[in-house]
Amino acid sequence: MTDPLLSVRDLVSGYGSTRVLQGVNLDVDKGSVVTLIGRNGVGKTTTLRSILGSVKPTSGTVTFDGNDITELSPEKTAQAGIALVPEERRVFPGLTVRENVEIGRIGGRRDIEKPSVDEIIDEFENLARHHESRGANLSGGEQQMLAIARALVSAPDLLMLDEPTEGLAPSIVKQVQRKITELNDEGVTILLVEQNVQVALDAADYVYILDKGQVVHEGPADEVAESEEVLDRYLGVSLAE
Ligand SMILES: Nc1ncnc2c1ncn2[C@@H]1O[C@H](COP(=O)(O)OP(=O)(O)OP(=O)(O)O)[C@@H](O)[C@H]1O
DSSP: OOOOSEEEEEEEEEETTEEEEEEEEEEEOTTOEEEEEOSTTSSHHHHHHHHHTSSOOSEEEEEETTEEOTTOOHHHHHHHTEEEEOTTOOOOTTSBHHHHHHHHHHSSOSSSOOOOHHHHHHTOHHHHTTTTSBGGGSOHHHHHHHHHHHHHTTOOSEEEEESTTTTOOHHHHHHHHHHHHHHHHTTOEEEEEOSOHHHHHHHOSEEEEEETTEEEEEEEHHHHHTOHHHHHHHHOOOOOO
Protein backbone atom coordinates (compact mmCIF):
# COMPACT_ATOMS: atom_id res chain seq x y z
CA MET A 1 0.00 0.00 0.00
CA THR A 2 1.26 3.47 -0.84
CA ASP A 3 0.87 6.36 1.56
CA PRO A 4 -2.16 8.61 1.01
CA LEU A 5 -1.54 11.86 -0.88
CA LEU A 6 -3.30 13.79 1.91
CA SER A 7 -3.56 12.67 5.48
CA VAL A 8 -5.38 14.59 8.22
CA ARG A 9 -4.85 13.43 11.80
CA ASP A 10 -6.66 14.52 14.97
CA LEU A 11 -7.32 17.95 13.51
CA VAL A 12 -8.73 20.43 16.00
CA SER A 13 -9.59 23.84 14.57
CA GLY A 14 -12.03 26.72 14.78
CA TYR A 15 -12.53 30.45 14.99
CA GLY A 16 -11.33 32.36 18.04
CA SER A 17 -12.51 30.46 21.08
CA THR A 18 -15.07 28.47 19.05
CA ARG A 19 -13.82 24.98 18.41
CA VAL A 20 -15.44 23.61 15.25
CA LEU A 21 -13.31 20.55 14.39
CA GLN A 22 -12.99 18.17 17.31
CA GLY A 23 -10.32 15.81 15.98
CA VAL A 24 -10.90 15.08 12.30
CA ASN A 25 -9.15 12.12 10.65
CA LEU A 26 -9.24 11.49 6.94
CA ASP A 27 -7.08 10.22 4.07
CA VAL A 28 -7.17 10.96 0.37
CA ASP A 29 -5.40 8.44 -1.85
CA LYS A 30 -3.66 9.65 -4.97
CA GLY A 31 -5.96 9.44 -7.98
CA SER A 32 -9.16 9.12 -5.97
CA VAL A 33 -12.28 11.25 -5.45
CA VAL A 34 -13.11 11.56 -1.76
CA THR A 35 -16.22 13.36 -0.57
CA LEU A 36 -16.95 14.92 2.75
CA ILE A 37 -20.65 15.17 3.54
CA GLY A 38 -22.70 16.23 6.53
CA ARG A 39 -25.44 18.58 7.61
CA ASN A 40 -25.06 22.37 7.57
CA GLY A 41 -22.56 23.78 10.01
CA VAL A 42 -20.81 20.51 10.97
CA GLY A 43 -17.39 21.79 9.84
CA LYS A 44 -16.92 20.73 6.22
CA THR A 45 -15.74 24.13 4.97
CA THR A 46 -13.63 24.56 8.11
CA THR A 47 -11.90 21.26 7.29
CA LEU A 48 -10.96 22.51 3.81
CA ARG A 49 -9.82 25.88 5.20
CA SER A 50 -7.70 24.15 7.85
CA ILE A 51 -6.02 21.97 5.20
CA LEU A 52 -5.37 25.05 3.04
CA GLY A 53 -4.07 27.06 6.00
CA SER A 54 -6.54 29.96 5.88
CA VAL A 55 -7.74 28.74 9.28
CA LYS A 56 -4.90 27.75 11.63
CA PRO A 57 -5.43 24.40 13.36
CA THR A 58 -5.10 24.35 17.15
CA SER A 59 -3.66 20.83 17.08
CA GLY A 60 -3.34 17.81 14.84
CA THR A 61 -1.45 17.36 11.59
CA VAL A 62 -1.98 17.70 7.87
CA THR A 63 0.46 15.71 5.74
CA PHE A 64 0.61 16.19 1.98
CA ASP A 65 2.79 14.15 -0.32
CA GLY A 66 4.84 13.06 2.69
CA ASN A 67 5.42 16.59 4.05
CA ASP A 68 3.91 18.15 7.16
CA ILE A 69 1.98 21.19 5.87
CA THR A 70 -0.02 21.90 9.06
CA GLU A 71 1.59 25.28 9.69
CA LEU A 72 1.86 26.49 6.10
CA SER A 73 0.14 29.63 4.80
CA PRO A 74 -2.40 29.25 1.97
CA GLU A 75 0.23 30.54 -0.50
CA LYS A 76 2.73 27.88 0.55
CA THR A 77 0.06 25.18 0.55
CA ALA A 78 -0.81 26.19 -3.02
CA GLN A 79 2.88 25.98 -3.95
CA ALA A 80 2.92 22.48 -2.48
CA GLY A 81 0.17 21.54 -4.98
CA ILE A 82 -3.23 22.05 -3.34
CA ALA A 83 -5.93 24.27 -4.86
CA LEU A 84 -9.30 25.21 -3.38
CA VAL A 85 -12.39 26.14 -5.37
CA PRO A 86 -14.24 28.06 -2.66
CA GLU A 87 -17.89 28.03 -1.78
CA GLU A 88 -19.84 30.63 -3.79
CA ARG A 89 -17.13 30.53 -6.47
CA ARG A 90 -15.62 33.96 -5.72
CA VAL A 91 -15.21 34.83 -9.39
CA PHE A 92 -13.98 38.41 -9.90
CA PRO A 93 -17.08 40.03 -11.44
CA GLY A 94 -15.29 42.93 -13.16
CA LEU A 95 -12.57 40.80 -14.75
CA THR A 96 -12.90 38.80 -17.95
CA VAL A 97 -12.80 35.00 -18.06
CA ARG A 98 -9.21 35.16 -19.29
CA GLU A 99 -8.18 37.62 -16.52
CA ASN A 100 -9.86 35.49 -13.83
CA VAL A 101 -7.90 32.42 -14.98
CA GLU A 102 -4.65 34.43 -15.22
CA ILE A 103 -4.97 35.26 -11.52
CA GLY A 104 -4.97 31.53 -10.74
CA ARG A 105 -1.69 31.18 -12.61
CA ILE A 106 0.11 33.47 -10.13
CA GLY A 107 -0.07 30.90 -7.34
CA GLY A 108 0.49 27.19 -7.22
CA ARG A 109 3.43 24.98 -7.95
CA ARG A 110 6.69 26.54 -9.05
CA ASP A 111 8.61 23.35 -9.75
CA ILE A 112 6.67 22.39 -12.89
CA GLU A 113 5.55 24.12 -16.03
CA LYS A 114 1.93 25.18 -15.60
CA PRO A 115 -0.57 24.95 -18.43
CA SER A 116 -1.29 28.18 -20.32
CA VAL A 117 -4.46 30.15 -19.67
CA ASP A 118 -5.75 29.31 -23.17
CA GLU A 119 -5.05 25.60 -22.76
CA ILE A 120 -7.15 25.54 -19.60
CA ILE A 121 -10.00 27.66 -20.96
CA ASP A 122 -10.19 25.49 -24.08
CA GLU A 123 -10.81 22.45 -21.88
CA PHE A 124 -14.13 24.01 -20.81
CA GLU A 125 -16.51 24.19 -23.73
CA ASN A 126 -18.81 26.65 -21.96
CA LEU A 127 -15.91 29.02 -21.20
CA ALA A 128 -14.09 28.83 -24.52
CA ARG A 129 -16.68 30.99 -26.25
CA HIS A 130 -16.62 33.58 -23.46
CA HIS A 131 -12.91 34.50 -23.21
CA GLU A 132 -13.62 38.20 -23.07
CA SER A 133 -16.89 38.13 -21.08
CA ARG A 134 -16.81 39.58 -17.59
CA GLY A 135 -17.34 37.27 -14.63
CA ALA A 136 -20.52 39.12 -13.66
CA ASN A 137 -22.10 38.30 -17.02
CA LEU A 138 -21.69 34.53 -16.74
CA SER A 139 -24.41 32.13 -15.60
CA GLY A 140 -23.99 30.31 -12.26
CA GLY A 141 -22.81 27.17 -14.05
CA GLU A 142 -20.29 29.12 -16.14
CA GLN A 143 -19.00 30.87 -13.02
CA GLN A 144 -18.51 27.49 -11.35
CA MET A 145 -16.55 26.22 -14.37
CA LEU A 146 -14.49 29.42 -14.29
CA ALA A 147 -13.70 28.92 -10.60
CA ILE A 148 -12.56 25.36 -11.40
CA ALA A 149 -10.49 26.59 -14.38
CA ARG A 150 -8.83 29.23 -12.17
CA ALA A 151 -7.81 26.51 -9.73
CA LEU A 152 -6.60 24.10 -12.43
CA VAL A 153 -4.26 26.60 -14.06
CA SER A 154 -2.07 26.32 -10.95
CA ALA A 155 -1.54 22.62 -11.90
CA PRO A 156 -2.62 21.21 -8.51
CA ASP A 157 -2.12 17.60 -7.47
CA LEU A 158 -5.09 17.91 -5.14
CA LEU A 159 -8.18 19.90 -6.05
CA MET A 160 -10.54 20.72 -3.17
CA LEU A 161 -14.05 21.73 -4.23
CA ASP A 162 -16.45 23.32 -1.74
CA GLU A 163 -20.08 22.75 -2.71
CA PRO A 164 -19.58 23.18 -6.46
CA THR A 165 -23.19 22.35 -7.37
CA GLU A 166 -24.84 24.71 -4.88
CA GLY A 167 -27.65 26.72 -6.44
CA LEU A 168 -27.27 25.20 -9.91
CA ALA A 169 -30.06 23.77 -12.08
CA PRO A 170 -30.14 19.96 -12.30
CA SER A 171 -28.78 19.86 -15.88
CA ILE A 172 -25.84 22.06 -14.83
CA VAL A 173 -25.26 19.94 -11.72
CA LYS A 174 -24.76 17.00 -14.11
CA GLN A 175 -22.23 19.04 -16.14
CA VAL A 176 -20.22 19.86 -13.02
CA GLN A 177 -20.36 16.21 -11.95
CA ARG A 178 -19.11 15.12 -15.39
CA LYS A 179 -16.29 17.64 -15.16
CA ILE A 180 -15.21 16.26 -11.78
CA THR A 181 -15.12 12.73 -13.24
CA GLU A 182 -13.23 13.96 -16.33
CA LEU A 183 -10.61 15.75 -14.23
CA ASN A 184 -10.17 12.71 -12.05
CA ASP A 185 -9.76 10.52 -15.17
CA GLU A 186 -6.99 12.94 -16.22
CA GLY A 187 -5.20 12.24 -12.93
CA VAL A 188 -6.32 15.03 -10.57
CA THR A 189 -7.00 13.83 -7.03
CA ILE A 190 -10.17 15.41 -5.64
CA LEU A 191 -11.51 16.22 -2.18
CA LEU A 192 -15.11 17.28 -2.59
CA VAL A 193 -17.48 18.87 -0.09
CA GLU A 194 -20.99 18.41 -1.43
CA GLN A 195 -24.48 19.04 -0.04
CA ASN A 196 -26.16 17.11 -2.82
CA VAL A 197 -25.81 13.62 -1.35
CA GLN A 198 -26.61 11.87 -4.62
CA VAL A 199 -23.84 13.80 -6.42
CA ALA A 200 -21.47 13.22 -3.51
CA LEU A 201 -22.01 9.47 -3.60
CA ASP A 202 -22.04 9.16 -7.40
CA ALA A 203 -18.82 11.14 -7.83
CA ALA A 204 -16.84 9.58 -5.00
CA ASP A 205 -14.70 6.53 -4.50
CA TYR A 206 -14.70 6.99 -0.73
CA VAL A 207 -16.91 8.99 1.62
CA TYR A 208 -16.51 10.57 5.04
CA ILE A 209 -19.55 11.76 6.99
CA LEU A 210 -18.89 14.60 9.37
CA ASP A 211 -21.07 15.44 12.37
CA LYS A 212 -20.32 18.01 15.07
CA GLY A 213 -16.72 18.38 13.98
CA GLN A 214 -15.88 14.68 13.83
CA VAL A 215 -15.93 11.91 11.27
CA VAL A 216 -18.78 9.66 12.38
CA HIS A 217 -18.85 7.26 9.45
CA GLU A 218 -16.64 6.40 6.48
CA GLY A 219 -16.57 3.87 3.70
CA PRO A 220 -16.50 3.19 -0.03
CA ALA A 221 -19.19 5.28 -1.76
CA ASP A 222 -21.24 2.30 -2.91
CA GLU A 223 -21.38 0.91 0.62
CA VAL A 224 -22.40 4.27 2.11
CA ALA A 225 -25.08 4.64 -0.60
CA GLU A 226 -26.63 1.41 0.65
CA SER A 227 -26.45 2.30 4.35
CA GLU A 228 -29.96 3.66 4.67
CA GLU A 229 -29.74 3.90 8.43
CA VAL A 230 -26.48 5.89 8.29
CA LEU A 231 -27.79 8.28 5.64
CA ASP A 232 -30.95 8.86 7.62
CA ARG A 233 -29.20 9.28 10.96
CA TYR A 234 -26.44 11.69 9.91
CA LEU A 235 -27.87 13.38 6.85
CA GLY A 236 -31.62 13.03 7.22
CA VAL A 237 -31.93 11.74 3.67
CA SER A 238 -33.06 8.58 1.99
CA LEU A 239 -31.96 8.00 -1.58
CA ALA A 240 -34.65 7.17 -4.09
CA GLU A 241 -34.34 3.75 -5.76
N1 LIG B 1 -15.35 32.82 9.71
C1 LIG B 1 -16.03 32.27 10.74
N2 LIG B 1 -16.02 32.83 11.98
C2 LIG B 1 -16.70 32.27 13.00
N3 LIG B 1 -17.42 31.14 12.91
C3 LIG B 1 -17.48 30.54 11.71
C4 LIG B 1 -16.80 31.08 10.55
N4 LIG B 1 -17.03 30.25 9.50
C5 LIG B 1 -17.82 29.26 9.97
N5 LIG B 1 -18.10 29.43 11.28
C6 LIG B 1 -18.91 28.53 12.12
O1 LIG B 1 -18.28 27.27 12.16
C7 LIG B 1 -19.25 26.23 12.14
C8 LIG B 1 -18.91 25.26 11.01
O2 LIG B 1 -19.02 25.96 9.77
P1 LIG B 1 -18.60 25.32 8.38
O3 LIG B 1 -18.80 26.38 7.34
O4 LIG B 1 -17.28 24.68 8.48
O5 LIG B 1 -19.70 24.20 8.21
P2 LIG B 1 -20.15 23.38 6.95
O6 LIG B 1 -20.25 21.97 7.38
O7 LIG B 1 -19.27 23.69 5.79
O8 LIG B 1 -21.61 23.91 6.69
P3 LIG B 1 -22.28 24.75 5.51
O9 LIG B 1 -22.80 23.72 4.61
O10 LIG B 1 -23.34 25.50 6.21
O11 LIG B 1 -21.21 25.61 4.90
C9 LIG B 1 -20.60 26.88 11.99
O12 LIG B 1 -21.19 26.95 13.26
C10 LIG B 1 -20.29 28.27 11.49
O13 LIG B 1 -21.22 29.21 11.94
